[in-house]
Amino acid sequence: MNRVRRLLPLLGCVLLGCVLLTLYAPEGVLRRDEPPGPPAWSPFDLAGSIEDAQSRLRRHPDDAAVWASLGDLYLEQARRTADAAYYAKAQGAFERSLRLPTGDGEPYIDAVIGMGALANGRHDFAGAVRWGERARKAAPYRWPLYGVLTDAYLELGQYEQAESTLRRMLDGRPDLASFTRAARLEQLRGRIEPARKLLHRACEIAGDPGEYAFCQWQLGELAWHDGDPRGARTAYAQALAADPEHVPSRAGKARAEAALGRTDQALRDYATAVARSPSYVVEYGELLEHLGDRDGAKRQYAVFAAHSRLLAASGSPDRLPMGLFEADHGDPDAAVRHLRAEWQRRRSVEVADALGWALHRAGRHAEAAAYATRADQAGGRNALFAYHRGEIEHALGHAAAACAHLSRALSINPHFSPGGAARARALLAATA
């Protein structure tokens, strides 16, 4: 009997797994309101291409180029499915390619660039810079390497290097890869209109549904951060119409629906998003918590904690998500530890903001203020950064500064977070 009781949770898991499979399966209950998928026939068929590359490699196992292409296809599969198992496959393919002889006797260049893209995918941004710079030295005209470098420099907070790399990219090869990254830098500098124009141009030249979904998702993010949930929802819906599997857009749509008061739709979208990728469980939990479903929120947070352990166990170096989570929903001192470590690794505005916020939650407001100020000043028009800064000023007893930052946060995006926006309003009301 005891043994049965111990096994009960396990049994429950399996049962629940079955239930969820039923709910989220392609013809399942939760997908009924989604637009139909893309047409079955497309010349750019990722799974089909992977099979083609594999069958070619069975015949010609010493073709370094096809191994590198296979690695790229796996990376794309990882992007689209949010399934990290493809990273290991990509790595295997790239490493195989790097070992094979090439026409010029040097490592096959696209495998070098691929290793950089893989490092970015795994959030090993310093590693991505090493691979990217190695590629730049060997082949300064191979444009994809500049995308790898720009992404890594932006995540590392090395904005000047990111900018000069991006200028080289725009100069040599204006295309979707350079326009979308240029938009990101414009946005980081608070230049919303140039960012929007660049993303519109990227949308016009998108070559397949996945690329189009990515560009529309970026337009959605831009509108969202600019306080326009309606515009954001439209863009996310466009992205999902092109690629119903685009999880970031599903989560973005959920966020926008919640801001527009369509709570049920928001919950459905979040449920769909977290079933495909655990990256959005925390914000889903925060919405549930805001709606009074504390148990539901706790369940999401538990999933996050479990997933983080899995990621850490698999060697992921990125401690930003865990730090943010601990600061808001766990142990602020642990958050400070995580984020100090991350700050040693990279000094982006996102890490500065998170570290400032964690320090504040741990009661070290004065130290917090320096980081929050840095993030807020260099991070473009970011409502969350402004809110964090306002909270810290409030804790320091600087009422006027607190009011200014909190009002600014709400004016940038009144929906920046369900709990945070409510708290900002309450603080403003109390000081008024």
Place this chain on the structure above:
Amino acid sequence: MQLTSARSRWAWIVAGGTSVAVLTATVLLGPAMRQGTATSHWDAPATTVDKQIDATDLYAFTSPERQDTVTIVANYIPFQAPHKPYQFDTSARYEVHIDNTGTGKAAITYRWTFADKGLPVPSFIRKREHQAGPLDSLVEQSYTLTRLRDGKWETLVRDGYVAPTDMGGPAGPGYPSLRRKAVRDLPGGGKVFTGTAADPFYSDNHAVSMLRFGLPFFPVKSGVPMNVSALALQIPKSELALRGDAAANPVIGVWTTASRKSSSLLGSGSGDYKQVSRLGNPNFNEVIIPLKQRDRFNTLRPEGDESGNLVVPSTLDPDQARVVARQAKVDAPPAPRKDLEEIYLTGLSTRGDGPIGRDLNSHLLNRDAPRVVKAEELRLNMSTPVATAPDKYGLLKGDLQGYPNGRRLIDDVVTINLRMLLGEPAGKGAPGLIAEDNPAFLLKPVSGSFPYLALPVTAAG
């Protein structure tokens, strides 16, 4: 209802403890029970499809039924699925250049630019195409064709009719009339066609896998008929020839480029048009130019080929010749490959220092050519008589009107390039490498009059 019950079950399970939570995560995170990626950060694709500026094939040949004209076809936007409309980039310039002096400079440039007729909606997010109604409602873009000659721009076509793809359905049978409408007369006796057509490219699979060994893999289905967007011109030889004299100066070099408007960044930087694509001889960039320099080649102009340190050395000693020879278990001729230089960079002539020993398509054959440089162009001798029985292996089978003397729609250029890479026609080469009776042929027959291209492929064929 089901959702609610599932959630209450979930609560009960998570209460079971951490180990269960881990298990729950692995079970619940998705149908595949996988570990997720951390996608919270920026995650843009590093390589992009970028089909719109991708020139796939360039053809230039004496028009068989109007032999005082030359037909030039530049195909862009490859791999178009049937019944799917594709658009040109409205922020790009598509150009066909003619060098009649041999200096590598364009004496004449034809430029297409495109405008959307309505809001552009990519075909891959359209729910259903409108198939009823007038055929003209399928037309989504218009074009302007201009000509640069002697430093002056002249508009040849305004508000041009871009032939859309054949959507099949009830409108299908009327499609040929639409094709006729898209063929337009140009001032001076030429014609232009712009729009969708069946991709005339074909090749021998064995030759492709030999020639492309060690080159990046195309992530597209092969062997499936698909459509392209064609820019086609039929121009009187007198308009193309140096001093307007096609008898004295019969050789022209042709190439096509696409340039796209860039963008400023943070309020500075030029945002000029940048050349992002260049195509003359088929396969030249992917086979002769080393992979690491291919994107650079796309930004270059032929006039700089001789003095630049890329095109000439790559042609004289192409890495790919060794790779292919190793795979084919044959010997490629040793470097320097003066034969390849003659084929791709100067054209064939006994007056130069090339080893092929035949007067065919070098600018040296132009009486008034001032100074001839090495430049990668598709060279056509407009005075070569039209072959009565064209051979798909062109020059290699003694058909002087075929590739590499220009390029016809029926030429099997992949096999020809493979065999030339292995030494023909200057030396013995490896002519038997590709069986000549292989069933490689055009997927859809070309027609007998301009633009010769077959009507777009539909689901029905």
